[in-house]
Amino acid sequence: MLETITFFLPEICIALTAIIILISGLFIKNRNVLTAISCIGIIASAVLTVIYQYDPMSHGIVYASGLLCIDMTSFYFRMLFAVIALLVVMASQDYAKNFESKYPEYLVLINLALLGMTLLVSSYNLISMFASLELMALSFYALTSLMNTKQSAEAGMKYILLGGINSAILLFGMSLVFGYTGSINIDDIFFSIMGTADPEIGLILGIAMIIAGFSFKTAAVPFHSWAPDVYDGSPTTITLFLSTASKLAGMATLARLIEIVSYGSPTVLAPKLAIVIAVLSVLSMLVGNIGAIRQTNIKKMLAFSGISQTGYMMLALAAFCLNAADASVSNYEIFIGLITFAVAFALAEAAAFTGVITISDHIKSDKIENYRGIAKQAPFAAVVITIALLSLMGLPATAGFIGKFEVFASTHNTVLIIIGVLNSVISAAYYLNVIRVMWTGENEYKGKIEASWLPLTVMVVAATLVIGIGLFGFNYI
């Protein structure tokens, strides 16, 4: 029993942090103190994760009556979410003046969302999956509508309506799977799928609905329509959190489910699933990239680019299905590709959004045309955004290239590889456009644009890591 409790220490730590901020927020009005508490809590939870959640053998430990597990997926994504949450809290330092009075609640909600994500990637049971997904989603519904603006309220409303429908579909899918396999435990589902040579249509439908449900969180086409408006209306820090952590939480869960299904039934379900995932992936890349070219608002542009990045990540999921029957391809290799891409993506987004927050805060606009020549006023932020966009584009010597290379290679499919790289070229059109605008011409804003030290740290750390991983590889996993 005591051993099981230690597994929960990271979660307890996050929950405690949330409660402490909630209470202390009543009488502490100093933003720095609250930020510090939150940062310490998140760092402590990450340390506890390393101590109690790391399983070097990666056999997978199932605990809490089969609700949760420890394996490679859960460990690396937990660490990644902790890092992202930390970066988001740090990046909020300047931006928080837009919702000064709600700052304690803002931090509490971020911590609760983080709690939901960590539980989600550890879930080994449909019920715990659903419950932690809802914890994450509910926190985000509140976070997106935190600002006192029309757009923010609209974003929150849109997200909660579509999210609600999505939850219903997801739950329906889960109930179908439960009905046809007789269990909500992932292991049991695995074994019951393994036996069937001719799966029932209801089971396939159930699996499809679950995939649709999590694809909604990853903003994959055709479940993406909420993303641009919600990203645009939300506070920019939350856009960062939503577009990285929430998306990756959905992606990690999808990876877990798809891996189970395709290895449970490599000859029957995997080929069917491969087509579905590959189509979702290619559609996401195309719609994301082509949509992004038309955008004039940088947040919306990043939203669409995020959709295309989802498409690249989905290639790794397709790789699970495509190579399920091929013993020479280990799912370890595919997983490494996915996590490397996820790390590269999260770091680049963190760098880009923090740069955007810094600049937009001064020029009071998110329009790309208003960024003209901003490199003169904000040289540092411009360099960071440039590095981030080049990484998202997948230029060598940035982390994005390493991630893309591994993900493309893991598919072992020439057609998907070619589609992937061609999409990278399309994406160059809008990434380069922003870079071109920033570095040429003159801006109307003449003052110096500087960030305070916390957002500055975020930018330095994220950009350095992007270049560092790009130059030296991601050799330590």
Next chain:
Amino acid sequence: MSILSLIIFIPIIGAIILALMPKVEDKIYKYMALFFAMVPFALSVYLFIVFDRSASNTIQFEAVHDWIHAFGATYHVGVDGLSMPMVILTSFLGMVAVLISWKEHLRVREFFVWLLILEGSILGVFCALDLVLFFLFWEIEVIPMYFLISIWGSGRKEYSALKYVIYTLFGSAFMLAGIVCVYVSTNTLDMVSLASSGILSAVSYAPLLFFLLILGFCVKLPVVPLHTWLPDAHTDAPTAASVMLAGALIKMGGYGIMRLCVTCMPDMAQHYALLFEILAVIGIIYGGAITLRQTDIKRLIAYSSVSHMGFVLLGIFSLSEIGMTGATLQMVSHGLTTGLLFAVAGLVMHNAHERNIAKLGGLGQTTPKIATLFIIASLGAIGLPTTSGFAAEFSIMTGTYSSTVVAGTHPIVMIALLGLLIGAGYMLWTVQRVFFGPKLDIYNEMEDANNLEMFYCILFVILIFTIGLYPDFMTSLIKGGVSAVLAML
């Protein structure tokens, strides 16, 4: 750290130092940039001298380090007879490019930062022996070139810079797809072992792979009809960038075809040789014909590159020792002659403030030094005996005509010979219109080349004649490198 790594990274480290150092006078940036460009040149001259010419078919000065574990990419650099001439050419042009930009006064620090990064990345392409490392340098080069054209260029500079980037990225996307496919199907990224094992020819989709890999190089070389970025980029780039672009950068295409496509997939190269020979001769004639119609002096030189690079492609796909040696020599020779042509055209533009050929005239009387240099360069470009161009083009023609590996090259060589005639036509006609004829009063006050400008132009002239009179000084290296390629056939 191996000397080769120093050659690649000194310009890049120099660029980082320049970018981060406190603000000082412009003059100091120039001297620092010159230093960081001279050291790699000195080192590559040293390597050129100690290079073991009897073993130039093997990789020398090799360095291998662990790099990216996830897909087994290594930091692997080295040179053989094929890449050594390119390395010394690039480091020479890199140094001269700094001297050419001595009068630059707009955002001087940034300019030299980008110029040095450009030099480092091109050198990296010629030294890299790992596909991912190769691709890394190949792509990095795009960024400095983009900024050099779009900030310091002239004319429609932003348009030309973007066009250059889009073409390059488009080509290299296919190359990346090819590299990923190579990795997936062979599990190795090492160019040396890929070449020696011949494993790529056994891949089930070998033809597709061959075209994926070659497309990026064809854009860079450029092969007609993928050449349309070239005149815009060359014309609108600042002089130093034009010299690097025409002198070193487009050679990456020819080098890549030999190093990767022909060496690793020789049977595919042989199978599609005739197709590329035809494309080459189209390039020679079409490029030459269009050059005749140009009115802008820089654009004229740019289009002549299309024609000259056609000869390179012709030589490579003759798949014979003489032809490929000629192609490599042509790349070096073109780097020198076109480098000099762009440098002198830059002087004309700078001193006369005019680049329209029709509005220039009689410059031979006001600026004799510029005229002499330009005439020497154009004779080199025509391929007059005693210049480097002659040795190169002669070997290409004989090599292609006598090729035993590729059948049906005789009519192609016959047509290609016409290209020489067209070349003589446009170069001499240009010389006549710009430097001879009646003296125009508006150019009475025009300055001639100063001492510094004479100095670097004469360096070019010396090299052009050295290679022309004693081609063995280069070909003794190249032959070995080429024989390694042909051993695969």
